[in-house]
Amino acid sequence: GIQVEQSPPDLILQEGANSTLRCNFSDSVNNLQWFHQNPWGQLINLFYIPSGTKQNGRLSATTVATERYSLLYISSSQTTDSGVYFCAVDPFSSNTGKLIFGQGTTLQVKP
Amino acid sequence: DAGVTQSPTHLIKTRGQQVTLRCSPKSGHDTVSWYQQALGQGPQFIFQYYEEEERQRGNFPDRFSGHQFPNYSSELNVNALLLGDSALYLCASSFRGVLTGELFFGEGSRLTVL
Numbered sequence: 761g762i763q764v765e766q767s768p769p770d771l772i773l774q775e776g777a778n779s780t781l782r783c784n785f786s787d788s789v790n791n792l793q794w795f796h797q798n799p800w801g802q803l804i805n806l807f808y809i810p811s812g813t814k815q816n817g818r819l820s821a822t823t824v825a826t827e828r829y830s831l832l833y834i835s836s837s838q839t840t841d842s843g844v845y846f847c848a849v850d851p852f853s854s855n856t857g858k859l860i861f862g863q864g865t866t867l868q869v870k871p
Numbered sequence: 872d873a874g875v876t877q878s879p880t881h882l883i884k885t886r887g888q889q890v891t892l893r894c895s896p897k898s899g900h901d902t903v904s905w906y907q908q909a910l911g912q913g914p915q916f917i918f919q920y921y922e923e924e925e926r927q928r929g930n931f932p933d934r935f936s937g938h939q940f941p942n943y944s945s946e947l948n949v950n951a952l953l954l955g956d957s958a959l960y961l962c963a964s965s966f967r968g969v970l971t972g973e974l975f976f977g978e979g980s981r982l983t984v985l
Contacts, residue, residue: 793973801959803914803976846913856927857902857965859974861913 762787762851766862773837773869781832781865783847791850792823793859794832796843803846806832837869873898875964875977883983884952892947892980896964903945904974905937908959920945921967949982957984 763786773779783792794806807814807821809830814821818837823830834841844866848859876895884890896903902921906914916929920939939945943964949956959981963974 791973795976800978801908801961801981802978803961805973805975808973848913856919857967857972857974858904858916858919858927858929859906859914859963860916863913 762789762849762860764847764849764860764862766845766847766865768865769863770866771868773867775837775839775869775871777837777869778833778835779837779867781834781845781847781867783830783832783862785828785830785847785849787828788852789825789828789849790852791857791859792830793848794821794830795846795848796841797846797864798843806845834867837867839869839871842867842869875962875975877960877962877977877980879980880978881981881983883985885985886952886954888952888984889948889950890952890982892949892960892962892982893944894947894962894964894977895944896962897975900964900966900975901943902965902967903939903943904963904965905945905947906961906963906976907931908961908979910958914961917947952984954984957982 765784795803811825820833844864848861904919905917908914919927923939934950959979961979962977
């Protein structure tokens with residue numbers, strides 16, 4: 761089955777710093793989503809981005825489907841950005857809406 | 872616009888017991904998927920319900936079963952609970968008309984098995 765690898769596994773930033781999170785996947789995908797899991801466990805949708813580039817405030821994401829990776833950019837980080845960031849994909853061969861998740865990147869932003 | 876809602880938020884059970892978790896999808900959505908998230912891991916797909924039928928299933932034993940009602944809400948049942956079933960159970964909803972459309976998750980039900 762498809763492999764989804766996220767890097768780095770852990771990241772510590774000072775407030776105001778910028779960061780880039782990476783998601784590599786081993787096969788073609790129909791769907792790619794980025795989520796932020798808050799301390800209470802809820803997965804918050806950040807981007808639905810099977811290809812191309814999107815921006816939402818201080819966050820932006822780029823997926824290069826032909827090269828099988830996606831990047832999540834966080835600019836001017838704030839302490840509220842802390843938490844776990846997940847990349848999840850729906851493989852092209854599956855095309856069913858079933859998401860395969862990476863292991864996540866745990867981000868800690870210090871004041 | 873109501874999002875995905877789950878209940879209960881927390882519960883504690885003992886080994887061998889049975890548990891039922893509930894989910895109401897986001898308004899306009901007709902498909903419900905369930906995921907299990909163990910501590911420190913990414914969510915794992917359990918199964919998906921559409922048109923009141925189980926359409927897909929992940930690598931979970933038959934102790935895990937579900938149901939979808941005509942109003943699209945869903946239940947997850949786990950029988951003969953094991954310690955390893957302790958996890959956060961997440962419900963996600965989507966619109967089947969767009970097969971690979973965006974999924975939205977609820978806040979989860981945190982199950983502890985003692």
